[in-house]
Amino acid sequence: MKAKRCFFLILGLLLAVCGSVSAAPVPLDYGDENNWALAEQEEQKERAADVFLIAPTVSSKDKKESGNEDAEDEEWRRAVKNALAGQLGLFKETAACFAPYYRQATLAAYKASAQKKEECLKLAYLDVRAAFYQYLLQNPQRPFILAGAGQGGEMVVRLLKERSIGRNKKLRRRLIAAYASGCCLSAEEAKNDKGLKLAAGELDNDCLVIFTTEAPATEESPLLPKGRRTVAVNPLNWQQDGTPATRQQNLGACIFDGEGKLLREEKHFTGAYIDRERGTVKVPYVDPGEYRVSYLPAGVYAPYDWQFCFRNLQKNVKDRTTAYLERQKKS
Numbered sequence: 001m002k003a004k005r006c007f008f009l010i011l012g013l014l015l016a017v018c019g020s021v022s023a024a025p026v027p028l029d030y031g032d033e034n035n036w037a038l039a040e041q042e043e044q045k046e047r048a049a050d051v052f053l054i055a056p057t058v059s060s061k062d063k064k065e066s067g068n069e070d071a072e073d074e075e076w077r078r079a080v081k082n083a084l085a086g087q088l089g090l091f092k093e094t095a096a097c098f099a100p101y102y103r104q105a106t107l108a109a110y111k112a113s114a115q116k117k118e119e120c121l122k123l124a125y126l127d128v129r130a131a132f133y134q135y136l137l138q139n140p141q142r143p144f145i146l147a148g149a150g151q152g153g154e155m156v157v158r159l160l161k162e163r164s165i166g167r168n169k170k171l172r173r174r175l176i177a178a179y180a181s182g183c184c185l186s187a188e189e190a191k192n193d194k195g196l197k198l199a200a201g202e203l204d205n206d207c208l209v210i211f212t213t214e215a216p217a218t219e220e221s222p223l224l225p226k227g228r229r230t231v232a233v234n235p236l237n238w239q240q241d242g243t244p245a246t247r248q249q250n251l252g253a254c255i256f257d258g259e260g261k262l263l264r265e266e267k268h269f270t271g272a273y274i275d276r277e278r279g280t281v282k283v284p285y286v287d288p289g290e291y292r293v294s295y296l297p298a299g300v301y302a303p304y305d306w307q308f309c310f311r312n313l314q315k316n317v318k319d320r321t322t323a324y325l326e327r328q329k330k331s
Contacts, residue, residue, distance in 0.1 A: 025123055027130030028071060028102070035071070035101050035131070037080050038088075043096035044142070049176055049321050051095040052135055053087065054128055054148035054155045055080045056182065056303070059107055066112050068103040068123050077101060085260025087149065087306060094318045095145055100131035104151055107295055110222070121154065128155045129162070136171075143324055145317065146178035149306055153180035153210070157196070160208060166195020172206050176324045179313070180210045182302035184223055184230035187279075198231060202238040202316055203323040209233045209316075211281045213272070213308060215288045215299030218280075223302060230279040235309040236272045238316070244273035247285065251311035255304075270308060283308055 028035045037055065044050065058069075058079040069076055084099055091097055105120035112120075135144075148156040156178050160166045177199065190196045199207040211232040212223055220226035236245030253269035256262055270285045286308070288298040296302065306313055 025126060027126045028100075030100060030131045030134035036099065037077070037084060037101050038097045038099040040096040040098065044139075047094060047096045048325055049095040049143045049145065050135075050139060051091045051097050051145040051147055051317075052132055053084065053091070053097050053099040054102075054146075054152035055083055055099060055104070056148070056150035056152045057104055057107060057110075058083050066106065066108045066116060066120075068105055068109070068120050071101045071103050071127070082259045086254075086256035086262075087147075088260075089254070090306065090310065090314050090317055091145065091147070093314075094321045098135050100128065102127035102131065102155075121151075124151065125155055125158050129159065132159060132165075141174075143174050143176050143321075143328075145176045145321070146180075148180055150182040150302060153183035156180040157183060157185060157208075157210070160195040161193055162195070166193065175206045177205060177317075177320045178208045179317075180208065181305035182212050182223070183210065184212060184228075184279075185210055187229065187231050190231045198240060199233045199238060200240075203319060205320060205324045205327070209235065209238075211235055211305065213283050213301040213305050214275075214278070214280045215286065215301070216275075216282045216284055218282075218297075218299040219278075221297060221300040223300065224278060224280060229277065232274050232279050232281050234272055234274055234281060235316075236312055240274070242274050242276050245271050247271045249312075250309060251315060253308050254310035255307055265310075267311075272309070 030036070033039060058076060080101060088097060102124055104124050105117065109117050109120035146156045146159060157180055160178060165171060185196065190198060197207050199209045211234065214221065224230055231240070233240055234245055236249045237243060247268040247270060250269050250271065252265050252267045254262055254265050270283045272281050272283050275282050283301065286301065291301055291304050292298045293303050301308065
């Protein structure tokens with residue numbers, strides 16, 4: 001009897017282990033072209049570089065209470081394409097775009113417990129990481145840009161933190177730059193992680209441009225609680241300190257609607273400076289009520305980060321890519 005009881009106990013443990021292994025999440029199959037929102041192979045013939053573009057958070061119509069989006073949902077996929085449409089203008093003159101669908105953490109997941117939120121972000125990153133490796137597998141030599149806003153920006157930072165990417169010298173030689181907005185990064189993280197090298201100017205390569213914008217009066221936000229500080233690169237003058245950029249340095253804001261259609265363009269839209277206490281990029285001359293989104297407090301402009309300095313970023317993508325290609329010719 002004891003031997004039989006021992007056998008069933010061991011069998012139960014084995015089944016539990018096997019069950020947990022089988023339940024472990026697996027990434028989407030990025031060898032399947034249907035799991036890519038954009039994969040501009042034809043455009044590679046005309047453009048010397050690529051951009052791996054990670055979509056921002058897009059809500060599905062059913063307003064999921066928690067967890068991750070269903071990457072097969074057609075309505076959600078259309079919303080992702082709309083969100084990407086407004087961003088493509090930053091890169092289309094310079095780089096062919098590759099943008100995966102991935103099981104994003106929902107807006108509700110961001111409001112859940114820290115543990116739940118991290119579980120959802122880990123699943124999202126599982127997909128992003130797999131998509132990036134599939135991109136590298138298919139494009140083993142081309143120079144590339146990493147880019148993402150909001151949750152997409154968080155995914156860019158996670159990619160650079162991954163040792164096999166951030167500390168891969170051969171791979172980093174192909175990185176023109178990484179652009180991440182609507183997310184935060186502490187000075188300690190930036191200092192201690194070699195993969196998170198901030199841009200030191202407007203033409204250096206293998207670097208990270210990170211920032212999130214706020215109204216001057218904003219003292220706390222869901223992205224950055226009061227008392228914490230992020231690092232940033234000012235997207236109007238490419239400085240890391242508090243040196244202010246004037247409105248005249250703003251080449252043009254481009255404001256898009258929910259379908260990625262350009263509503264208007266405004267030159268000299270706003271200046272910008274990095275706040276000494278919070279490290280966020282403060283933008284005066286902007287009406288907090290006009291640029292408020294339902295899920296963020298007034299004065300937190302994360303969804304508009306790229307739009308407020310669109311022409312500056314567009315030019316910088318082109319300039320950094322040109323500088324990269326010139327350096328490659330000389331090496």
